[in-house]
Amino acid sequence: MSTMKPSKPLSIAVLGFGYSFLYLPIILLVIYSFNESKLVTVWSGFSTKWYGALLEDDELITSALLSVKIALMTATASVVIGTWAGFVMARLNRFRLFPLFAGMINAPLVIPEVIQGISLLLLFVAMEQTLGWPEGRGVFTIWIGHVMLCVSYVAIIVQSRVRELNRSLEEAAMDLGARPLKVFFVITLPLISQALVSGWLLSFTLSLDDLVLTAFLSGPGSTTLPMVIFSRVRLGLNPEMNALATLFIIIVSVGVVAGNLYMRSVQRKRDREMQLAFNQA
Amino acid sequence: MKSLNFSRWFPSGRTTVIGVPFLFLFVFFLLPFLLVVGISFSQQQLGIPPYTPLTKIEDDVFTLVLNIGHYKFMLGDDLYFATYISSVQMAFVSTVLCLLIGYPMAYYIARASESARDTLMMMVMLPFWTSYLIRVYAWIGILKNDGFLNQFLMWLGVIDTPLRLYHTNWGVYIGMVFSYLPFMIMPLYAHLVKMDLRLLEAAYDLGARPWKAFVQVTLPLSKNGIIAGSLLVFIPAVGEYVIPELLGGSDTLMIGRVMWDEFFNNMDWPMAATVTCAMVLLLLVPMAMFQHYQAKVMEEVK
Numbered sequence: 001m002s003t004m005k006p007s008k009p010l011s012i013a014v015l016g017f018g019y020s021f022l023y024l025p026i027i028l029l030v031i032y033s034f035n036e037s038k039l040v041t042v043w044s045g046f047s048t049k050w051y052g053a054l055l056e057d058d059e060l061i062t063s064a065l066l067s068v069k070i071a072l073m074t075a076t077a078s079v080v081i082g083t084w085a086g087f088v089m090a091r092l093n094r095f096r097l098f099p100l101f102a103g104m105i106n107a108p109l110v111i112p113e114v115i116q117g118i119s120l121l122l123l124f125v126a127m128e129q130t131l132g133w134p135e136g137r138g139v140f141t142i143w144i145g146h147v148m149l150c151v152s153y154v155a156i157i158v159q160s161r162v163r164e165l166n167r168s169l170e171e172a173a174m175d176l177g178a179r180p181l182k183v184f185f186v187i188t189l190p191l192i193s194q195a196l197v198s199g200w201l202l203s204f205t206l207s208l209d210d211l212v213l214t215a216f217l218s219g220p221g222s223t224t225l226p227m228v229i230f231s232r233v234r235l236g237l238n239p240e241m242n243a244l245a246t247l248f249i250i251i252v253s254v255g256v257v258a259g260n261l262y263m264r265s266v267q268r269k270r271d272r273e274m275q276l277a278f279n280q281a
Numbered sequence: 282m283k284s285l286n287f288s289r290w291f292p293s294g295r296t297t298v299i300g301v302p303f304l305f306l307f308v309f310f311l312l313p314f315l316l317v318v319g320i321s322f323s324q325q326q327l328g329i330p331p332y333t334p335l336t337k338i339e340d341d342v343f344t345l346v347l348n349i350g351h352y353k354f355m356l357g358d359d360l361y362f363a364t365y366i367s368s369v370q371m372a373f374v375s376t377v378l379c380l381l382i383g384y385p386m387a388y389y390i391a392r393a394s395e396s397a398r399d400t401l402m403m404m405v406m407l408p409f410w411t412s413y414l415i416r417v418y419a420w421i422g423i424l425k426n427d428g429f430l431n432q433f434l435m436w437l438g439v440i441d442t443p444l445r446l447y448h449t450n451w452g453v454y455i456g457m458v459f460s461y462l463p464f465m466i467m468p469l470y471a472h473l474v475k476m477d478l479r480l481l482e483a484a485y486d487l488g489a490r491p492w493k494a495f496v497q498v499t500l501p502l503s504k505n506g507i508i509a510g511s512l513l514v515f516i517p518a519v520g521e522y523v524i525p526e527l528l529g530g531s532d533t534l535m536i537g538r539v540m541w542d543e544f545f546n547n548m549d550w551p552m553a554a555t556v557t558c559a560m561v562l563l564l565l566v567p568m569a570m571f572q573h574y575q576a577k578v579m580e581e582v583k
Contacts (some may be wrong), residue, residue, distance in 0.1 A: 015401070018386040022408050022462065025419035028429055033421065041422050041429060085302035090482020104306040105570060106575045110513060114537045118544060118557050119313030125330050126316055130390055148309050159579075178293040209412045212522055226414050233418045233453040233527065238423070252411045260403055
């Protein structure tokens, strides 16, 4: 059996290298956000002045607020549509056009964003010409674009969760006379709530972070945070961006780790309860 | 009360339940593509929209004008051709590098103790949750001539003159591998972790050396993971814009960037649409492979 175990030193070396590759850039970014010097890579002393500068940067704050607003809208809409689509993928996949449906769900996961950006833009322009709506580009068009970006992720998460559901609860409700729609809202939805939460959070971060689609779909007056960041870092290093990045990284890391721990504990609790319920039956 | 209302239409509502998301995806995903194809045959003009219509009705005559000039230009132009080749090549090299780093990582994560696995995978996923733009930006400080990597290597005495990495293809490779690595590790891990280890045991019992057992047992069993991971990296990498723009040089030719420039700098929407069509054509085979793979994964879960 001992030959079965993978070699410990090799494992540590591989994982050590891999994780330093993934984390070292981020750690350096965080450390040097406290650098006093304007030359980001030359350490000249500890300072939090770049964080202060952030607070006075109106362009940044305005765009950040807009980004958060769009991300909230996107996450909510994506969860509704994505859950719907994911449920169809898992349970109602016996219709003739299903391959096309599945294709339209899967393709946005990998398709380069520039392609989706230009096609959606051309759609909105054509719509404006023929229907007179939407007038110009702005929050609405960005919103639709971001939803298209996120729906697939939500649908995939939801469909895999729905597939692994134990159907006995739904069947029991059905036997007791509940209609399909009621079963969905009262039984299925609570059972997949975890998938909805992860889908919502993922959509929120994807939307908050998106640059390429937004660039195609935004109009005057709808500049989002990534667009501002991009226009600045394009010119090279910028200490204020380091400070902003650090804030972002801290918020996301705390959120993801806490969310993960919470969901694990919920999962354990639910498994226990289900076990008990089935044992009693 | 409410359920009563619903119950009247639900049994016949199957079509509605399928139809709504279907229609949404059709209108906002498929239809826009058809428009791109259409507009690639039109001509640039000043005005709103900045392209000519394909059809017109004049004196009761319906005319359809398809301008194939952009396609002709694209096929004849050396720079465009070089851009395609270089996009595919850069995406391919990035994919191979991701695989070389990602496979051993996924392998050892999958063989770690059960309690460590979740944490290790969470750590792979965590960068994916933080801003992609910020993660690419982080490399500027490392790769610059006076950046951390050159400072470090010169301090070690390995090099005397700084390596030029920032604004070169090397910068793009590093940025791509860094950004796409989680996409490679996820499917690989998923396949490696559910592998039946008794198969390896059997191989060992039959006298196979570890390396041979790996090549003949583990590697074939993770084939689908390799294919999925590679496609998840390769397809978006071909059309990547942000990484070549931020880390690449002005001579880093990538199709996503060319399309972006045609669109935003030259305001030539029809040309941008043509480049997009060419990109889709280029990705058709890998996309079909990806669809096939996804369908297979869904079958397996059932």
